Amino acid sequence: MDKLKFENHIASVFDEELEEIRNDLMAMGGQVEQQLTDAVQAICEADSQLAEQVIQRDHRVDEMELEIDEACVLVIARRQPAASDLRLVVAVTRAVADLERIGDEAKKIAKHALELTESGPSPMGYSEVRHLAQSVSQILRNALDSFARFDADTALATMQEDKKIDMEYKTALRELVTYMMEDPRSISRVINILWVVRSLERIGDHAKNLCEQVVFVVKGKDIRHRNGQ
Amino acid sequence: MANDNERPIPGASVGEQFQDNARMSMRNVNIFYGEKQAIFDVSLDIGQNQVMAMIGPSGCGKSTFLRSLNRMNDTIEGCRVEGQIAMDGQNLYDEKLDVVELRARVGMVFQKPNPFPKSIYDNVAYGPKIHGLAESRVDLDEMVESSLRKASLWNEVKDRLHQPGTGLSGGQQQRLCIARAIAVNPEVILMDEPCSALDPIATAKIEELIEELSENFTIAIVTHSMQQAARVSHRTAYFHLGRLIEVNPTEQVFTMPEHELTEGYITGRFG
Amino acid sequence: MTESNPSPHRSAPVDHSATIKASLKRRYRAERRFRWYGRAAIAFGLAAVLVLFVDIISKGHGAFKTTHIAVPIHYDLDSLGIDSINDNQQLALANWDALFKSGMRQLLPEASGRSQRRELYRLISNGAGYDLKDRLQANPQLVGQRERIWLLADDDIDTYFKSLRDGEPYTARVSDQQIAWIDQLYASGDIATRWNRNFFTRGDSREPEQAGIWGAVMGSLFTLVITFALSFPIGVAAAIYLEEFAPRNRFTDFIEININNLAAVPSIIFGLLGLAIFINFFQVPRSIPLLGGLVLTLMTLPTIIITSRAAIKAVPPSIREAALGMGASKHQMVLHHVLPLAMPGMLTGAIIGMAQALGETAPLLMIGMVAFIVDIPGGFSDPATVLPVQIFLWADSPERAFVEKTSAAIMVLLAFLIAMNTTAVWIRKRLERRW
Secondary structure (H helix, E strand, O other), X not given: OOOOOOOOOOOHHHHHHHHHHHHXXXXXXXXXXXXXXXXXXXXXXXXXXXXXXXXXXXXXXXXXXXXXHHHHHHHHHHHOOOHHHHHHHHHHHHHHHHHHHHHHHHHHHHHHHHHHHHOOOXXXXXXXXXXXXXXXXXXXXXXXXXXXXXXXXXXXXXXXXXXXXXXXXXXXXXXXXXXXXXXXXXXXXXXXXXXXXHXXXXXXXXXXXXXXXXXXXXXXXXXXXXXXX | OOOHHHOOOOOOOEEOOOOOOEEEEEEEEEEEEOOEEEXXXXXXXXXXXXXXXXXXXXXXXXXXXXXXXXXXXXXXOOEEEEEEEEEOOEEOOOOOOOHHHHHHHEEEEOOOOOOOOOEHHHHHHHHHHHHOOOOOHHHHHHHHHHHHHHOOOHHHHHHHOOOEHHHOOHHHHHHHHHHHHHOOOOOEEEEEOOOOOOOHHHHHHHHHHHHHHOXXXXXXXXXXXXXXXXXXXXXXXXXXXXXXXXXXXXXXXHHOOOOHHHHHHHOOOOO | OOOOOOOOOOOOOOOOHHHHHHHHHHHHHHHHHHHHHHHHHHHHHHHHHHHHHHHHHHHHXXXXXXXXXXXXXXXXXXXXOOOOOOOHHXXXXXXXXXXXXXHHHHHOOOOOOHHHHHHHHOXXXXXXXXXXXXXXXXXXXXXXXXXXXXXXXXXXXXXXXXXXXXXXXXXXXXXXXXXXXXXXXXXXXXXXXXXOHHHHHOOOOOOHHHOOOHHHHHHHHHHHHHHHHHHHHHHHHXXXXXXXXXXXXXXXXXXXXXXXXXXXXXXXXXXXXXXXXXXXXXXXXXXXXXXXXXXXHHHHHHHHHXXXXXXXXXXXXXXXXXXXXXXXOHHHHHHHHHHHHHHHHHHHHHHHHHHHHHHOOHHXXXXXXXXXXXXXXXXOOOOOOOHHHHHHHHHHOOOOHHHHHHHHHHHHHHHHHHHHHHHHHHHHHHHOOOO
């Protein structure tokens, strides 16, 4: 099966419902992506106002999660989806959970951004954050793209990217530890950065989970908790 | 995007057609009604104590195929079966095989509950009587009771065994028909859309019953309800325009069907 | 992803209610009109039946009563001209008429002269002597006794006496002298209409006052017994074979067409057939119920076969499938399931066939069942006639008294028919089972 189709149901309303769920998921993905970008920008530019905005907008992400989940439950109850439809709906419910967690991580980053701006401007560790954030954003964008196009190959490739993030994360950790050893006064600051880096790494993991769901939808195989392949 | 209709239907079926513990095995079965061919080259095994569901759009030949398993098609003029249908290694269409004996070994339950217009007792006792299975009245009573118990009907009818079977509710009538079929202790039970005339509660009871019966019997069931196939069967066969498209374990068919026609049918975008 | 299907065409709802409302009136009016047509048809049918019944009953009810004259009788062996009533030969030769003749003279002593006396005796039915003979034979102790006994009046007297009540006395066949005597008897209470037992107990007769319907009733009964006993089993067997066992091919199609055609053949043809085959070839004696039954069987068979086949076809296929699915053989399926379920329908067919046979005249005319038969048939091989033929015979007779007899016979025929149908409906109700 090379191409998945979610239209041409005999009940055209079913088509519309699935389409809506997918659109909502993409909208939520876009929202989460924006949250991440803004949170990182808030840190790098010490923009406390932007950080506040990110924190406030998080409840919107939570709402979207609830809405999409409910839509999925309704589809299951009303349409008893089977095969690819069933896999799509299940994958979406799992994906929204991951997206919501990404949103939470972005909110955490924004909180740390607030603390960092309060303790005064200092470029220490920002390059690591910026660097990692770039990779993570990319991976999240790729994951969402593969979801939008049900492209299992992109998804699998993106999952490999996550390994790179783990490497970068470890490098960043080492760098931050070095900063702390060099200048013990900066420890509280660097710990904030450390939390931010940690959140970025978690976001990478969630993006990887999204890719796993894409593979589940397309190939019908659940590759969670399986290394390799 | 090409339309499903335009794609040629492959000659060979996909999936696990064959079983190690086959109770009935069909090989290259072709069925004709006069000049018209209804079933094309179907090969399939039904395993011991298995519930095999046959699904497919109307006119796909699943009922025809099912009815060929106990030669009910014999009653239709001009119906011809080619290929091999064997039970325990014996060809059902062998000249020497007696069709009456075969039907005692392969029971059948029909779409519409069709109890005889006789008492509940006489309905169940009919099979043992005509086949001479009961040696005495006591024997017969026992057979009737155990069959009704197996069909989960005993408690509902034990006080009115001698009232007409047609006075029961639809679901009870269908269970009575199942009791009647199992009274002669067949090896295989064929069910032709047994719940299509029943309400959901009666349907649930029949499905529950099928689950229990599968401990002792091998069951082949034709159904229009995909959910029903998903609920009761171990394996599912999908028929399309007289061909067996796919047969696989039920959980696979309903989550990850191999063939796109199967996928189209069970997701409701058949076209 | 391509864009999803264009959504189904949804036009803005148009308000049709005004149009619909306007057409409603017309539609209801059409329905009412249609209902009235139906009622009118039924009313017409009922009226026809009513007219028929009123006409027949008003004409025929008189036949159930007949005029009697009370005559004093002296059972005197001398006037009979015999010396013992135990000698059958003497009894047969005895002058029985002398008994009522002397009684009449006693009743109306003013009659004198041969011609007057002959007119006097003609007041009494010429069968009265035989009635007296039967009475004396049954009650030998009456010898030498006297009694006043109601004797049957002659049919002309009967017709005249009954017509008196209508205000337009029918005097064509009675003399003025007789009219005077009747007035005299009426004044003394010696003439009256009494229950006509003879009508229900006797066979046919040339004398209307002595003619009875019982011979024809028994003839019909015996004929129908034969017809039913032959046509029902044969018809049902044929229907079952054709419906359940016969292969569908040209030959069976041919048979089917022929059966349908036979049902439409005029019944007199069956009479000719009976004449040619049963009488000329098999030498069956004519005029007997057995022969009549055979001919009517030929006539009824197609009806029974056709209705039985329809009844068998009406048995739901699900029942057959159930039986076959249980491993019943074909004949078990037919015997255990199809036949019991089809039986009510088959019986309906048999009723229709029997009703036809009961009312049939034409074929029986061809095989001699139109003969004048006085004796009441006691079996299948006694010469007999049947009800419709009897009606035909009476309707053909010139005596005026037969007019009411004819109507009365029609009433008996209808009663016979109703009784037969009631029995059949009752049997069918008992057999009927729902599925």
